[in-house]
Amino acid sequence: LTAIATDDLCARILARDRRALARAASLIEARTGAGLAISKKLFAHTGRALVIGITGPSGAGKSTLVNQLTKHLRLEGKRVGILAVDPSSPFTQGAILGDRIRMQDHHADPEVFIRSTANRGKLGGLAATTLELTLLLDAAGMDVILVESVGVGQGEVDIARLADLTAVVLVPGLGDDVQAIKAGIMEVADVFVINKADRPGAEQLEQEIRAMQTLGSGSETKQPAPIYKVSASTGQGIDELLRALRSNAESRARRTGLSESWKLRLTELVREQLLAFLDERVLETHAERVAERTEDPFTAADQISKDLLARLR
């Protein structure tokens, strides 16, 4: 895109043109120079939207919850942006597609913009892409942006750090395998949501969360995250949850300050920039040599760092 075409696209996004918004989202997702130029240009027009991260294991009903929150926000006349992010392998995009179809309650609503994005594999950059898409929706006048991250693990934790606050959604009685979530995700929870709270086991799940909070998060001065019980399918408890999310975001902003949040996000962007270029095969080759004692680990680490720096130049 020429500079003029970029300027024009940005002007149309600020004027809330949906087609311009979709075009820019595609440019950002493809990690193009034009996408980055748009993100930089629009940044001055951001900071108004409330960004809520929604995360948790698959099967917890995150998408149904996002759908229900959207419904309530629309009744208030709010404009809603929805991002579904899959930090897991590029091979699980099917799950997102399913979620996207379920989200079609709001598909025809011109005041709701839905986008899903996935890890494109080797190239990395998912934290950057998610941040850029969030800022894009913010600049386009969305009042609330719901960032749903699918999957489990470190990638999800990194994505959750980009939101103003993060709700971790759990559900009773799905057994160990499905309920399974990494300990790291617990640390980013500002609010816990027990979905399908009418099911047996909801009380036990609440007790388990509290036990884990006693054991796991007391080292920080922050209060344990509150637990809300909802039924995303019927809408029960959603009003209370929405109120809690808003007041939590406000008190958090007062407590930690904006530049503290940006320190975390910038560190995440830098870490991603640097480690995205770490070549798995280079790492493996050196690890094998070290395991065989034909190379020492310090020479190996130097070589891997040098290889990384050469790629970054």
Place this chain on the structure above:
Amino acid sequence: LTAIATDDLCARILARDRRALARAASLIEARTGAGLAISKKLFAHTGRALVIGITGPSGAGKSTLVNQLTKHLRLEGKRVGILAVDPSSPFTQGAILGDRIRMQDHHADPEVFIRSTANRGKLGGLAATTLELTLLLDAAGMDVILVESVGVGQGEVDIARLADLTAVVLVPGLGDDVQAIKAGIMEVADVFVINKADRPGAEQLEQEIRAMQTLGSGSETKQPAPIYKVSASTGQGIDELLRALRSNAESRARRTGLSESWKLRLTELVREQLLAFLDERVLETHAERVAERTEDPFTAADQISKDLLARLR
């Protein structure tokens, strides 16, 4: 040191000369070129020792446990290396000093080598230092190396990843503040140890750990970490724990392979090399600008990365 002096020092370490060992440890801790040269040179002579990480909140009795494990290992005629590592701020070295004094049960034993090391602040490199000291003790013929990491948090998790296996020590009835441990440390636990298990609350602590395991670690195919109850001060349960640690280390080595462990360690060394140079003031300056919307986050991240790369060259 000249190359000849380095060679001589290495030869004396391999011949189990304690003074040479202490000298090399000091050179490594001071992050000198001679220290690194020694580490590289000795690496071919390592891989025989069992490296056990001992971690957990302060007050859990880690040092008493290390002392007791050492006593049992000495009865078997094993040579024992002990490293106490403090990943927290440089200002808490007093805690280590206290632990070091308590460790004096074995101070006069020529077959036990004790060393404590702390985070030297800005320079970073604690993971590298710990790995080098561990390898040094391995080359010097220690059969078992106990790496006790003091403090709580991410640094501790990184240190724990360097061991062959990690025991997380907890204690009942110390209340939330003292019991507080980061969720991340749970993920590195291969074995849980409930110390002072004769105290009231031991059963409850065991249940809490199990509840957390149900909730927190089922996503991996690995079995939940076993829980052992001991009294480090009386020695009760220590034999069983020692057996469990050994069989756990063996089955883990079979399961994941040596090069998998080295991939983790090398990634940790590279990450440390890169992020150690991230200047907190540079990060803060940019975060403030971004929060004020006078700079966009993508330009800021680029600037921070460039600043980092300039330092690395």
